[in-house]
Amino acid sequence: MASLGLVTPQRMHFAEPLPLRSGAALAEYTLVYETYGTLNAARSNAVLVCHALNASHHVAGEDADGQRGWWDNLVGPGKPVDTDRFFVIGVNNPGSCFGSTGPMHTNPATGEPWGADFPVMTVEDWVDAQARLLDRLGIDQLAAVLGGSLGGMQALSWSLRHPARLRHCVAVATAPNLSAQNIAFNEVARRAIVTDPDFHGGHFYRHGVVPARGLRVARMIGHITYLSDDSMEAKFGRQLREQTLAYSTQAIEFQIESYLRHQGEKFAGYFDANTYLLITRALDYFDPAREHGGSLARAFVPAQARFLLVSFTTDWRFSPARSREIVKALVDNRHSVSYCEIDAPHGHDAFLLDDPRYFAAMRAYFDNIARECA
């Protein structure tokens, strides 16, 4: 299949403060973004892709290091989200660690890195920052907003905060809020990070260290929740690394241990600890029903978009039941909604993999959107 080839990230600076839900404001900030395909004359074929925890603006194509975008299997020429027909935008959210203004950048008020003082961001704040980028790009209305997991929450939030600015909302493997168990896993990961002596209260940059121990543990916990029990069993089971047991509490005995340690090590090498805290907190806070007495149906009253919700049977982080809650709230409002529950073995991670039924559903839905844009 044709590839987008090399893509170059772009930067946009915003001098006007971004008011945040916390009551604070981000005084000024830069967003890094990529675009693929061509905006049509009617400016009606733009698709915004929102990223989840450890992803970025680099959705598709290859960056300068030859790294493929995180959703390159889904987005590109001839792919389900077809860049020959859509103008696709990937944007790194503020607070993240892939180029947009974040905790590792200089706090203009102090001349020092923000560190733990970077303002707490919410899904709604990110959506507002993305909307400003679209203003600058001259895009009044998106053909669609698309996201998975935390990205799906952003897509849902778009439909509530800027109802007239998107025609379709595509939310994959997401939830209307985190369950107590979801929050619990986030909290353990955060505790691992903030209690790492190298965290230095979030100001580790000035000490020339990173809280790698905490990040590793956080990532290992996260990783377990991204995979299904079944897929872990199929992939690793009780496979040993060596033929015989070492009878050691610290050596690696099982392949799953080796895999998890590797994932943790890799993550600690590139991800920012303060970003991890900020993004897991944004996940915790997202709860559109909260301001409506807990009624998700009432929260969705203002929505105007048409919706596609996709969930995966073995996703125990954001289970199909959570997507069905959203479907129900939309149906209660007589909003237009399609719902696909994909029987896939890969757990939460399935949203990043090209399961044929999942991608066929995405292709069919985006084909319809493209026809409307023509």
Add this chain to the structure above:
Amino acid sequence: MASLGLVTPQRMHFAEPLPLRSGAALAEYTLVYETYGTLNAARSNAVLVCHALNASHHVAGEDADGQRGWWDNLVGPGKPVDTDRFFVIGVNNPGSCFGSTGPMHTNPATGEPWGADFPVMTVEDWVDAQARLLDRLGIDQLAAVLGGSLGGMQALSWSLRHPARLRHCVAVATAPNLSAQNIAFNEVARRAIVTDPDFHGGHFYRHGVVPARGLRVARMIGHITYLSDDSMEAKFGRQLREQTLAYSTQAIEFQIESYLRHQGEKFAGYFDANTYLLITRALDYFDPAREHGGSLARAFVPAQARFLLVSFTTDWRFSPARSREIVKALVDNRHSVSYCEIDAPHGHDAFLLDDPRYFAAMRAYFDNIARECA
């Protein structure tokens, strides 16, 4: 209901080395144990209770600090495991941290605390140590061996290693081995502990510190897996600690965070880090099918006991499917087996709670055992 009142732990020293599955041996050791009820003249009414990760010999009654035993709701006069009819024995396993020889005790070879050099123990080693205690107590055959979770694994192992020494095997909320996901959670917990700078390679005793950060995180992870998603949701949901959000990554916002931190804090105050490593490793290693080409049915050929297996519908750590694997292996051998799948909301923790259906099943089964002893 009548209580056993104050119980006093006893100690038994063993000068003969205990050969271990690792090939090493525990040169000498002391076991701490408690007994409740009276051994009958025929010495036929003894019930051994095996403990899980963070429990001890203190199964029932009150210790000198007024602490009730961890299964005091199940074991006592007139209770399902009736100490008016049974002579019940609780024993702390070697490697644990409640009195029996463990990593915090002196390694006779060095005169220093064992620390990380304490030999790695397996379920089979514990069973052998327990068998020696019974030798000393003059008990040739147990009416039953009873355990939940890791304790259930010990009960199963008894039926394979000492088939003639027990008439009944009662294994609650257990599994024939750990799944990849189970091992993964153990491994993350272990990494949190051993990467805590206060762990000092397992020799923290001599530094006058404990790796409390790691232990807290380990316990928080464990705790999440003991509770069901549903029971966490029912108990905590998204309840906030304060009326308004603080918008902070480190402050406690949700009640579930407060609960987990409290559990972690409490645990780090009394549990030994090396014991945590040893016991989770014993869990990882247990796999009676391994020496039989992966066939659990073949592993159970030598068993002679009659079995009761109990599982709980919402237990996602050791799900009913895992108990059914054991039932199938027993049925394949035409062994006598009763199986109760209890519809309980509390997840893995259910085995410690007095769900009426669960306790009724236990009472009925132990009533029958008692009648045989009379």
